[in-house]
Amino acid sequence: MKNLKSHPILSLANEFIIDSPAPSNISYIWNFGSLLGVCLIIQIITGVTLAMHYCPSIDLAFTSVEHIMRDVNNGWIIRYMHSNTAAFFFIFIYLHMGKALYYGSYSKPRILLWYTGIQMSYWDLATVITNLFSAIPFIGTDIVQFIWGGFSVNNATLNRFFSLHFLLPFILAAVIVLHLIGLHQHGRISSNGDKIPFHPYFSYKDYVTFFLFFLILSFFIFFIPNFMGEADNYIPANPLVTPPSIKIDIIYLISIPHKLGGVIAMFAAILILFLLPILDISKIRSLQFRPFMKFFYWLFIANFFILMWIGANHAEAPFIVIGQFATVFYFLYFLILIPFISILENTLADIAISNTNSKKRIIPK
Known part of the structure; x- marks a missing residue:
């Protein structure tokens, strides 16, 4: 226990997640932030594991995904966990920001906390998203060709987007650390009489929501893994044919x-x-x-x-x-x-x- 408070690194963990003073009246609505942290950890672990078997090549990408699903030990679980957790990440971030809008968490002194909490990610068809830049006058077409690495979506495009997709979660993790620092510095209430330690009073609330989340996530993975996905993901990409049922x-x-x-x-x-x-x-x-x-x-x-x-x-x-x-x-x-x-x-x-x-x-x- 002495090391927990005197060690230069462990003392930070103790200050943030054990002895951190928190308002006694916050409810389970505040648990979406910790659920987002769990989702990000799952995404990074499963994403790194999948990257070990995925080949970002226009000739082998679809085949490597099928290899993960059919040949890699428990590869299908890892892939479905990665894809379904991504969907839950968006659900939780909408709920988390909806709570912040309701309770005015963007007001002083929490402005920096609000700015670091505004997180956005876009995963969509490369052609649709990158074509948006073509709307910029004069230089739009040149920007699109630079992003694509050519005059159309090709092998260079897939490699670039895969690299960004791999890098952005780690950047997002760094932003979340800043968000936690802002929460620790500016998220407290002024009254000293209405504070209680984070552990065990609120950590156990987090454990309850963690259990419910893993229960629901397991149901989706094992029973309806493609419920939040698209059927077109099982069709090999053809750069010459646009899917007839594509949605913007x-x-x-x-x-x-x-x-x-x-x-x-x-x-x-x-x-x-x-x-x-x-x-x-x-x-x-x-x-x-x-x-x-x-x-x-x-x-x-x-x-x-x-x-x-x-x-x-x-x-x-x-x-x-x-x-x-x-x-x-x-x-x-x-x-x-x-x-x-x-x-x-x-x-x-x-x-x-x-x-x-x-x-x-x-x-x-």
């Missing part, structure tokens, strides 16, 4: 007919999250005490599910029109509703305080 998963490319406008909207949808600490000037942080804003928050959540549904469908009527309305509401929520309602709430609060002070002054002593 970037919803803003469906909703906005202009290609450059869709690209701008796609990046703006993420970058707008960085403006939240500036746009939300309400004196009350949590929506739990802001009923008017809470109503629009749940409308925003419903709109978010509509956008996900639109992104999973083909670019045709009526999905295009619905997607356009949902996209407009998405940006209106951040740029108009949040600042307007914040100003309205602050004004009403100031009026209420002013009236209360006036009444106190008129009451005779």
